[in-house]
Structure formats: C-alpha cells, structure tokens
C-alpha cells in the first residue's frame with residue numbers, strides 16, 4: 001500500500017503537520033512528491049501538498065486521496081525543502097510557505113481543462129474515446145471515463161495533451177492557428193505535379209511546404225505568400241494540409257521589439273570585478289559577492305556577462321530587481337541580450353500572464369528569470385547564479401507571511417546549487433557591507449562612473465535660513481531660481497518628496513530641533529488625539545511641547561506636506577510649467593506608472609514631482625536638475641534605519657541627474673543639512689557614512705551588532721490589546737535569557753489600522769538560542785484567543801518596517 005503524506009491547506013497550528021492518506025490504485029504510478037491533491041478533511045474536501053510517499057503509516061484507518069490536481073509536480077524537491085526551512089525560520093505555517101512560492105493561479109480553484117495539442121496520427125484508444133473527436137474536455141472527465149492518470153501524464157510529457165487552467169482574463173488570447181503539411185513529402189510532390197496550373201496560389205502553398213516542411217503560423221504563411229485564407233481552404237479540405245491549435249503564451253512583452261545587444265568590452269574595473277564571479281561559476285562553488293558600484297558604474301553589464309557565462313555552462317539564472325525599478329528599460333536590457341530565453345515576473349502582470357511566465361520556467365523553456373521578490377522561487381533545477389540588484393531595497397523583505405527576506409532565500413538556494421550570489425548596490429545595507437568587511441561576503445568595487453563621468457554637484461540648502469529670510473514657501477530661493485532657469489532652457493527637473501503626505505515627527509522650524517526618545521535615538525511619534533509624543537520602541541512618552549526645548553521658539557510643530565499640496569503651490573509659482581505628479585494616487589491604475597514616465601521621457605512635461613517611486617532606475621538625458629524638498633521627512637521616520645535610508649535615497653536620487661552629456665545639479669533642502677547622512681550623501685562618501693553609522697548602531701544596540709525581533713499585537717478592543725501586549729512582554733522577559741532586552745509594550749507608529757489597535761514589543765539580542773522556543777510557547781499560550789477572539793499576534797524576526 002502506498003501512502004501520501006500531505007500538508008493540508010488549513011493554516012492553523014493544530015493542522016501544521018503531515019497527514020497520511022492512502023493512494024488509490026489509479027493514482028499509484030502518477031502521484032509524486034510536490035504535487036497537489038484533494039483530500040477529505042473532516043467534513044470537507046481540501047487541497048494539500050504531497051511531501052512524502054511511504055509504504056507505512058502509524059495510523060491504521062486512513063482515508064483515500066480524493067483527486068490529483070497536478071500531473072507534474074508544482075514544487076521541486078528543493079523548493080519543498082526551501083518551504084520547510086522558510087516556515088520554520090520565519091514561524092509561519094508550512095502551507096503558507098508553499099503557497100507563497102507558487103503563482104496565484106495555482107492557489108485559487110480554477111476550472112481545469114484537458115487540451116489536445118497536436119493532431120497526432122494515432123491517439124491511444126483510451127484517449128480517442130475520452131476526447132471523442134473534441135479538442136478540449138473538462139478535466140473531471142478523466143475520472144468519469146475511468147481513464148488512467150498515468151496515460152494522461154504520459155501524453156502530457158509527450159506534448160500531446162496539456163492541462164489548461166481557465167483563468168478569466170479579458171486581455172488574453174489563448175490559441176493561435178498553425179498550418180502544417182498532412183502528407184508525406186512524396187505525396188505532396190505528387191499533389192504539386194497533378195495540380196492544375198491555374199491553381200497558382202495553391203501550387204505556391206504546396207511548394208512552400210515542400211521547401212519548409214513542418215508547421216507555420218497561419219498568419220505568417222498568408223503574409224509570406226501574400227494570399228488569403230480562401231486559397232488555403234481547399235488544401236485543408238482535401239487533407240493536403242491541416243490546422244493545429246497551438247497555445248500561445250500571454251506575453252505582455254511580445255509586441256515589443258528588442259534591439260539585440262552584444263557584450264561591451266569590459267573596462268578594467270569591470271573586468272576585475274567579474275573575474276572572481278566567473279571563477280566561482282567555473283569552479284561550481286558557492287560564494288556571496290557584494291558588488292559595490294556607484295550609480296552609472298556599469299553594474300548591469302557585469303550582471304549580463306556573468307549570466308552569459310552561466311548560460312554557456314548550460315545553467316540558469318535568477319535576477320531580482322526591486323518592483324519599482326522593473327521598468328520597460330530594465331526588461332529591455334535583459335531581453336536585448338538574451339531574447340526569448342528570459343521570463344519576466346512582476347506584479348503588474350495579470351494572473352494569467354504571471355502563470356505563463358512561471359510555466360516557461362517550469363518547462364525549462366527559459367533560462368533567465370528577471371523579477372521582483374517572489375521570483376526568487378523560480379522553479380529552476382540547475383541554478384548557476386542569483387543576482388540581486390539594488391540589494392539595499394526594503395521591498396526584498398516580505399511584510400506578510402511568510403516574512404522572508406529574498407536575500408536569505410537566495411543564499412539558501414545558492415548553497416543547495418553550489419553557485420554564486422551577487423548582491424549589487426551603490427549603497428549596500430550596513431548588514432551586507434559589514435559582512436563583506438568580515439569576509440563573509442566577497443567585496444567587489446566599481447568606484448567610478450562609466451567614461452569617468454562626474455557625479456552631479458550637490459548643494460545643501462538650510463531651510464531654517466530661508467525662514468529667517470522671510471521665505472515661508474516650500475521652495476528655497478535657490479531651487480526656485482534653478483527651476484526657472486531649466487524652464488527657460490527647455491531642460492527638465494525632477495522634484496522629490498519623501499512619503500505620501502503624512503509624517504509623524506515634531507520639529508522646530510527655527511532651529512531644526514527634533515523631539516527624540518532619550519533612550520532609543522529615534523524621533524518621537526506625535527499622537528494627535530492625546531497631544532502626546534511617544535516612542536514606539538520603548539514605552540517612553542511626554543507631552544507635546546509648546547516651545548522648542550532647544551531655542552525656546554514657538555515654531556515647533558509636527559511636520560508634513562503632501563505631493564498634491566506641493567503641486568498646487570508649484571503651479572502657482574511657475575504657471576507656465578507643465579508638471580507631472582507621480583505618487584500612489586496618480587499611479588493606482590495598471591500601466592499608469594509607465595505612461596507617466598513615457599510622457600516625461602518624451603519631454604511632454606518640464607517637472608516630474610514624485611515620491612520614492614521616482615528615485616530608481618530613471619535615466620533621462622534631459623534631466624539636469626534634481627530637487628529634494630524635505631530630506632528631513634525620511635531622516636526622522638520612527639525607524640533606527642532612518643539615517644541609512646536617507647543616505648540611500650539621496651544617493652539614488654542624485655544619481656538621476658546628468659547621466660548623459662548635460663551636467664547635472666542636485667539641491668537638497670533640509671532643516672538639518674549638517675546631519676551626517678545628508679552631508680556624506682552630498683559628497684558621495686559611502687565609506688565614511690558606513691563607519692559613522694556603525695558607531696551609532698553599536699552605541700544604541702541595533703543591527704548589525706544586535707538582532708531585533710518585533711512582535712505586533714492587534715485587536716479591535718483597545719484595552720484588551722494593551723493588556724495582552726503587557727502580559728506577553730512580561731512572559732517574554734521570563735522566558736528569555738538575561739542578555740536579551742525586551743522593550744515595550746508601546747503603541748505601533750501606525751497605532752490603529754482598520755479599526756484594530758496595534759501595540760508592539762521589541763526584543764534586542766546578540767545570541768538568544770531560546771527565541772524560537774519562546775515564541776512557539778507564546779503562540780500556544782494565546783492559541784485560543786487567536787482562534788476564537790480574533791486576536792492577532794505577528795512575529796517578525798528581521799523587521800524592516802517598524803510600523
């Protein structure tokens with residue numbers, strides 16, 4: 001007897017284990033590890049993943065596997081292992097981890113059909129009677145007609161059949177008609193010879209197939225021979241030719257032409273950087289490289305040539321790019337070099353499109369995947385390199401279950417495949433750079449821009465002085481003059497405002513003093529309702545001051561302006577300027593992001609005003625001025641990484657100006673321009689910033705010196721939420737060792753979301769072997785309240801968003 005061990009799709013702690021089911025005879029040869037099945041579970045039938053197939057079970061009365069959903073495994077053995085590791089290291093349910101690795105289409109219940117792909121000469125009698133002359137049948141008929149699944153599976157492998165998911169998606173075109181010769185060459189020649197001479201077109205068509213046996217798209221054939229369907233029809237009717245319906249991928253990039261590119265001869269620096277990567281690829285060893293290269297230094301070319309090396313070895317490559325930077329320009333660079341060997345995975349694709357791209361990987365039809373975070377789970381089996389571009393981007397961390405970081409998954413997978421990982425950035429995270437310093441990662445540097453182009457000149461403006469000089473607007477006099485100048489010259493400006501319209505810290509506009517927690521070195525969060533300032537790392541709080549504790553001015557207030565407001569006042573100041581605003585509001589619709597950028601690229605606007613989303617990947621020759629309106633907004637986020645994020649963002653934004661022949665200028669407006677992150681960013685001095693920031697992290701016990709774990713509790717009742725967090729904090733203090741610091745409870749910076757109150761507790765530690773155990777105990781303790789009382793407790797072992 002064969003038994004399937006299954007993880008069922010019920011994400012609760014009681015069901016987070018293997019369940020055994022007997023495999024009925026009809027599935028015995030078909031079912032393998034990594035497939036999805038339907039199994040009876042209590043009164044219901046639910047989906048599950050087969051993790052193991054054995055011959056014995058500890059239980060003696062087992063139920064049967066009800067149905068098999070896949071005929072080829074959707075998760076490879078390696079990915080099943082990745083899923084287990086992911087679940088255990090991030091504390092999520094196994095099933096959630098497996099689901100996270102699959103395209104959406106495979107998660108929902110879609111109707112399935114069986115498609116007959118080619119008109120094979122002889123279908124097996126079984127299939128013949130199953131299809132009974134039809135080209136498409138509902139999947140359930142396999143079971144109804146008692147056809148063996150292994151026969152179906154074999155036909156799928158041979159390319160005769162295909163399982164088709166009915167994804168409802170308007171924009172998809174599913175099949176295309178192909179024409180092929182139905183006769184052998186000899187017969188075809190005979191037909192040609194006996195065809196009356198006046199049937200000119202038909203003779204031409206036959207001649208074509210004599211010269212090019214095999215299939216061709218009907219459209220292409222008609223186009224090539226400049227003829228119509230009317231002249232094809234008699235040949236089809238007489239059985240000389242036949243039609244085939246081929247499925248076409250819903251490829252969003254298919255209408256685009258990609259200029260094929262060839263590798264550049266590398267510069268000396270690039271050659272020096274790529275050499276160790278090539279060695280690792282050739283020697284088949286695992287190593288993690290940190291490629292630190294300034295903006296415009298040619299990192300992408302290093303990626304491209306490394307991938308070429310991997311492909312030459314017959315292996316595969318994954319390239320991760322931040323969602324925001326996954327622009328058509330980026331895709332073009334990979335498609336231009338590797339053409340149809342590239343699949344692209346990102347969230348702007350429809351479900352159907354994503355699924356198609358994923359299947360190209362599963363079927364080994366592509367060797368390169370370029371995608372956002374979840375592309376790290378591409379089901380390649382012969383991986384030769386993983387590249388993470390802009391490795392400092394916080395979007396590589398998933399903020400929902402499973403809370404994984406793509407960098408960790410990349411390294412885990414690369415160890416399995418013994419291949420290199422390349423992390424690239426102009427501003428690496430402190431964590432990665434520190435690891436490179438310790439020799440855990442290998443540091444590679446590209447310190448210069450291509451062609452020795454200079455970095456744009458950065459000017460810092462002190463907004464306190466503007467105020468003192470009587471300028472109450474959001475634009476300094478300098479920035480305003482420069483914008484006017486660009487407008488006159490017909491050059492373009494990019495204006496950058498961090499975040500969308502809201503911020504939470506309190507600052508004195510006279511002297512720039514920011515209210516900070518005396519214990520945590522982060523800005524205090526203003527709570528409007530209670531008129532109090534709170535630290536959300538520890539539980540410190542104080543009243544909102546009426547005058548500045550530093551200079552006694554009464555211009556102390558909370559800080560924040562939205563893009564919309566800025567657009568309005570900008571339009572007033574420069575009525576003739578054409579402005580494009582890009583923020584969450586104007587880019588909600590699919591494709592609008594791209595449309596706005598194209599418009600700006602075509603110089604249909606003078607000023608691009610936007611949030612984070614314009615900081616990356618923009619490469620417009622005519623942009624000669626970049627303005628950062630409020631550098632402080634990011635500097636005083638209630639987040640210990642705020643200085644690092646400020647440095648990264650300013651460096652990225654500055655990198656957008658003067659990338660081509662026209663020289664660029666950058667203006668940074670701030671109330672604290674002397675802050676080291678702003679000062680050093682304006683000098684492009686990463687090294688100095690790293691050293692300074694590391695000192696701060698050490699002093700206040702933050703990563704990379706210490707680890708953090710953030711636990712967030714939420715519930716609809718305020719007192720109850722506070723109470724649970726309080727007790728939980730106490731419980732953790734008792735469970736954990738002396739050296740761990742448990743901070744809290746304190747309100748989350750986003751203290752209420754969708755009517756749920758949120759409190760948090762933070763743990764700082766250097767080495768806490770009992771942490772996972774304590775967390776599991778914690779969940780046991782609150783299990784009933786989580787299941788019955790709608791209490792939510794979430795744990796993040798590597799928090800990036802401290803909200």
Ligand SMILES: Nc1ncnc2c1ncn2[C@@H]1O[C@H](COP(=O)(O)OP(=O)(O)OP(=O)(O)O)[C@@H](O)[C@H]1O
Pocket residue numbers: 264265266267270293294295296297298299300301426450617655
């Ligand atoms: N060896 C080379 N010879 C000539 N041109 C090159 C070479 N390598 C790269 N380039 C060109 O230099 C420009 C900058 O390179 P690239 O965009 O790869 O830099 P980057 O470091 O990835 O930049 P960023 O981090 O700002 O995105 C590109 O237009 C690229 O085509």
Ligand SMILES: [Zn+2]
Pocket residue numbers: 517518519520521535536537538539540
């Ligand atoms: Zn504090």
Ligand SMILES: [Zn+2]
Pocket residue numbers: 508509510511512513548549550551552553
């Ligand atoms: Zn002051």
